[in-house]
Amino acid sequence: xxxxxxxxxxxxxxxxxxxxxxxxxxxxxxxxxxxxxxxxxxxxxxxxxxxxxxxxxxxxxxxxxxxxxxxxxxxxxxxxxxxxxxxxxxxxxxxxxxxxxxxxxxxxxxxxxxxxxxxxxxxxxxxxxxxxxxxxxxxxxxxxxxxxxxxxxxxxxxxxxxxxxxxxxxxxxxxxxxxxxxxxxxxxxxxxxxxxxxxxxxxxxxxxxxxxxxxxxxxxxxxxxxxxxxxxxxxxxxxxxxxxxxxxxxxxxxxxxxxxxxxxxxxxxxxxxxxxxxxxxxxxxxxxxxxxxxxxxxxxxxxxxxxxxxxxxxxxxxxxxxxxxxxxxxxxxxxxxxxxxxxxxxxxxxxxxxxxxxxxxxxxxxxxxxxxxxxxxxxxxxxxxxxxxxxxxxxxxxxxxxxxxxxxxxxxxxxxxxxxxxxxxxxxxxxxxxxxxxxxxxxxxxxxxxxxxxxxxxxxxxxxxxxxxx
Numbered sequence: 503x504x505x506x507x508x509x510x511x512x513x514x515x516x517x518x519x520x521x522x523x524x525x526x527x528x529x530x531x532x533x534x535x536x537x538x539x540x541x542x543x544x545x546x547x548x549x550x551x552x553x554x555x556x557x558x559x560x561x562x563x564x565x566x567x568x569x570x571x572x573x574x575x576x577x578x579x580x581x582x583x584x585x586x587x588x589x590x591x592x593x594x595x596x597x598x599x600x601x602x603x604x605x606x607x608x609x610x611x612x613x614x615x616x617x618x619x620x621x622x623x624x625x626x627x628x629x630x631x632x633x634x635x636x637x638x639x640x641x642x643x644x645x646x647x648x649x650x651x652x653x654x655x656x657x658x659x660x661x662x663x664x665x666x667x668x669x670x671x672x673x674x675x676x677x678x679x680x681x682x683x684x685x686x687x688x689x690x691x692x693x694x695x696x697x698x699x700x701x702x703x704x705x706x707x708x709x710x711x712x713x714x715x716x717x718x719x720x721x722x723x724x725x726x727x728x729x730x731x732x733x734x735x736x737x738x739x740x741x742x743x744x745x746x747x748x749x750x751x752x753x754x755x756x757x758x759x760x761x762x763x764x765x766x767x768x769x770x771x772x773x774x775x776x777x778x779x780x781x782x783x784x785x786x787x788x789x790x791x792x793x794x795x796x797x798x799x800x801x802x803x804x805x806x807x808x809x810x811x812x813x814x815x816x817x818x819x820x821x822x823x824x825x826x827x828x829x830x831x832x833x834x835x836x837x838x839x840x841x842x843x844x845x846x847x848x849x850x851x852x853x854x855x856x857x858x859x860x861x862x863x864x865x866x867x868x869x870x871x872x873x874x875x876x877x878x879x880x881x882x883x884x885x886x887x888x889x890x891x892x893x894x895x896x897x898x899x900x901x902x903x904x905x906x907x908x909x910x911x912x913x914x915x916x917x918x919x920x921x922x923x924x925x926x927x928x929x930x931x932x933x934x935x936x937x938x939x940x941x942x943x944x945x946x947x948x949x950x951x952x953x954x955x956x957x958x959x960x961x962x963x964x965x966x967x968x969x970x971x972x
Contacts, residue, residue, distance in 0.1 A: 531549075531618040531619050531620055532549055532550075532553065532598075532619040532620070533546075533547060533549040533550025533551075533552075533553050533618070533619035534546070534547050534549070534550055534616065534617065534618050534619070535547075535550050535567070535571075535576075535616070535617050536614060536615070536616045536617075537567050537576050537580070537614055537615055537616075538613070538614045539580060539611075539612055539613050539614055540566075541566055541567050541568065541576060541577045541580055542564055542565065542566055542567070543562050543563055543564065543565050543566075543567055543570065544563065544614065545563070546559045546562055546563075547559065549619075550619060553593075553598070553619065554570065554571070554593070571591075571593060572593075573591050573592055573593060574591070574617070575589065575591070575600075575602060576602055576615050576617055579602045579603070579604050579612075579615045580604065580612055580614075580615050583604050583606075583612045584604070585601075585602060585603045585604060586600075586601070586602040587601050587602075588601060588620075589601075589602070597665060598619050599619070599620045600617055600618065600619055600620065601617065601618045601620055602615060602616070602617040602618075603615065603616050603617075633850075636850055636854075639658075639660075639661075655701035655702075655704055655705045655710075655714045656701060657697075657698045657701040657702055657705070658701075658702050658705050658706075659673055659676060659677070659702040659705075659706060661698050661702065661847075662676070662695055662698055662699055662702060663840065663843050663844050663846075663847040664837060664840035664843055664844065665839075665840065665843060666837040666839045666840045666958075667957060667958025667959070668832040668836055668837045668942075668956050668957065668958060669832075669837055669840055670958065671955060671956065671958055672699065672829060672830075672831055672832070675827070675829045676699055676702055676703050676706070676829065677706065678827070679703050679707075679827050679829065680702075680703045680704075680706035680707045681706075681707070682827070683707070683708070683709075683798055684798075684826045684827055685779070685798075685799045685800070685801070685823060685824050685825075685826045685827070686700075686703060686799075686800045686801070686826070686827045686828075686829065687800075687801050687802070687803075687807075687824050687825040687826075687827070687828045687829070688700060688800065688801070688802035688803075688829050688831060689802075689803065689804075689807075689828060689829070689830045689831065690802070690804065690830065690831030690832070690833070691804050691831075691833050691878055691945075692804045692877070692878065692880070693834075693877050693878035693879055693880030693881060694831040694832070694833060694834070694878045694879060695831060695878075695879055696762065696802040696804075696831060697716060697760065697762060697802070699829065699831065700716070700758075700760045700762075700800045700802060701714060701760075703758075703800060704757070704758040704760075704798075704800070707758070707798070709756065709757050709758055709798055712754075712755075712756040712757030712758070713753060713754050713755075713756070713757040713758075714754070714757055714758045714760065715750050715753045715754035715757065715758070715759050715760065716759075716760040716762060717730060717731075717750050717759075717760070717761060717762065718762045718763055719761055719762065719763045719764055719766050719767050720762075720763040720766040721763075724768055727767070727768070727771050728771060728774065728787055729747070729749065729787050730749060730750060731749050731750050731751060731771070731774075731775070731784075732749040732751060732774075732778075732784045732785065732786050732787060733746065733747050733748045733749030733751075733752055733784070733786040733787065734746075734747040734749075734786060734787045734788060735786045735787065735788040735789035735791070746786070747786075749784065749786065751778065751784050751795045751797055752784070752793065752795065754795075754797045755795050755796055755797060756796055756797075757797070757798070758797070758798045758799075758800060759797045759798070759799050759800070760800045760801075760802070761799065761800070761801045761802070762802050762803075763802070763803055763804065763805075764801040764802065764803050764824065765803035765804070765805035765807055765810060765816060766803075766805070767816075769815070769816075769817065772816070772817045772820050773817065773820075775820060776817065776819060776820045776823060778795070779799065779820075779823050780823075782794060782795060782796065782797075783795060799824070801824045806947070807821055807825075830945075830946070830952060830955075830956065832942070832945055832956050833875065833878055833941070833945050834875040834878045834879055834881075834882060835874050835875050835941050835945075836938065836941040836942050836945050836956060838871045838938075841867055841870050841871055841882070842862075842867050844879060844882060845862045845867060845870070845882070845886060846861075846862075848879075848882065848883045848886050849861065849862065849886060849890070849899075851883075852883070852886060852887050852890055853890075858897055859897055860886075860890050860893075860897050860898070860899060861897065861898055861899070862886070862898075862899045862904075863898060863899065863900045863901065865900060865901040866899050866900050866901045866903065866904045868901070869901045869904050869905060869908070869912070869913060870882070870885075870904060870908075872912055873908060873909075873912045885904065885907050885908060886899065886904075888907040889903045889904050889906065889907050892906060892907065901913075935967065936971055938957065939953070939957065939964070939967060939968070939971070942956045942957050950964055950965070950968075
């Protein structure tokens, strides 16, 4: 017969175990912090303070942990008494892997909690994060299938892969857009991931349970655009359906309407779209009935709308209606440091359903970083898929494999990383910084304020760097 469960003895053993393990975790971690039952900081080591940009850790003692670390989940641990053994926490531009444990007193009540930063750099965890992302996507897909939604999103913000300052700024603005029910304008070249971001904003917004409806304006013949947007009344014209055909605004009612390549919209339809945004009602083609609609609009374009407004091919009043919150998505050449993460993510998708799993070598990534990528992420996926196919099932994509499918000028004009001559680190970093600044200015049409946001630095810092480069 087993002995009865003694909760006090269990709590005592748990506390003793934590006390034994604490020095080990503290030494092995990238930082540690402790709070009392009220969520006030009682202790923090110098490594964690350094991660937070604090010179003197003693200045943090007694302060609420949320006032110092806004995204901390230690108050949740205090409230539930349950540990959070593995979590990714964003702090400013950093992504930290954190473990959190509660403390208990003799009465079994939570008396405090401690957190350890296990990793302050996610790059070594890329395969693990990719697997987690795949499992998370599978879970979302299963939920959507069970719910049998007719129109839903496939992508979340996790699918916008990247940890560069430019990518993190895009994600920050996407979260901002998700929390505000206002029009959003996504600007970026073809293949940068505008639809992924649009779906991510919808999935994070209060409208997530409602439909997400996307339409590519450039792909619909001009004479059908009005019917596509506003629907068609029964018998509106010869050959028309005898039933009401709903337009995209009606299909998206209560949810989000995504207008891709809105810069290709003809002027006549621009005027009608403006009226819908102002009055929140539509009139189907061939009908006198006015139908109210509740739609959150996200528009995207790869064209220069400022120039189009100046030349009169895009209405300025519609532009101001659409551009309430603007998100500029950088081209791939402006965030080359994300190529490794993107390759992992894309190869996971390419190999889905196959027995072979592919990985890309560091040498191959170095070759990929030498290319200008006019087709952006869509072109990168194409290159990886071709290299994987030509490799006849090989699980490793090396430099030779990617060189076979890249333009010859790329591999011919760049020394392979294995034979590259060693140079001073300061010289390499300065050269990489100059390239990144040049790419950001080019993608923003020399607008220095936008380029600074893209690079994740202040405008004054950008001016200082440009002065050193001149």
